[in-house]
Amino acid sequence: MFRTALIIAAATISTGAIAQDAEVSVANGERISIIGGCHDCHSAGYSESNGKIDPATALKGNPVGYNGPWGTNYAVNLRLVVAKQSEDEWVQYLKTFQAGPPMPWFNLHAFHEAESRSLYQYIKSLGEPGDPAPERLPPGQTPKTPYLVFAPPMMPK
Template sequence: MERGAHIAIIGGCHDCHTTGYAQSEGQVDPAAALKGDSVGFQGPWGTTYPTNLRILAGQKSEDQWVDYLKSFKTRPPMPWFNVHHFAESDMRSLYQYIKSLGETGDPAPEFVPPGQKPSAPYIVMAPPQMPE
């Protein structure tokens, strides 16, 4: 679990997927770790919310998790292309760490398409149209 916990930190997983992580200056609250966040990110792509990784990992076997991390694509600001470069052993360690965290919690809010108003809080990352 120690390697997976390390990967979650250096891979930036907690930055978005753990509520309060940045505000606590990088202290991981095990009760909140990787449960997603109800504050989203809005830009021309719509409004995205950090996924509850405990639920996601709970829906997959370890092998399915590895296959998923090697191939998934998603919306900004998630740097999915960086995750594709994790070593397979690190993907497996991350899975084992997430599974060790226990109770999964609630899902994060759903994606909101461009032009629709989100009901959950969000941060504007980029205006829908850049000023001229």
């Protein structure tokens, strides 16, 4: 009987969490942007401020590159991405999106529709899109911006 109660309690917790996440709102989008790690790379200064969101720079991309065997990638300005898309287009975009390292793009494919819509509404609420982040550089080109090196001393086979 005790084991059955635990299973029922776990099912209730999961269902409750899904129901809460199903609310489409700017506030839920902000929460998703934080727990999803969006600001970690797409908001300049976020990590250095210990997780304080600066509305002036939030999700406007980052001039710090991520350099490795693939070249140098930059976290794009998400405000510009949503400015060019409808909410429905954004939902589809997150289901099919792919990017280079270190972006964990495959995690976005796990968002359910309400999470995608909430994230879109939050990003839209931030205001003026601003300028694009620097363009990706191919391997062998040295970035003119600050960059982090993502190159293991021994590449996996």
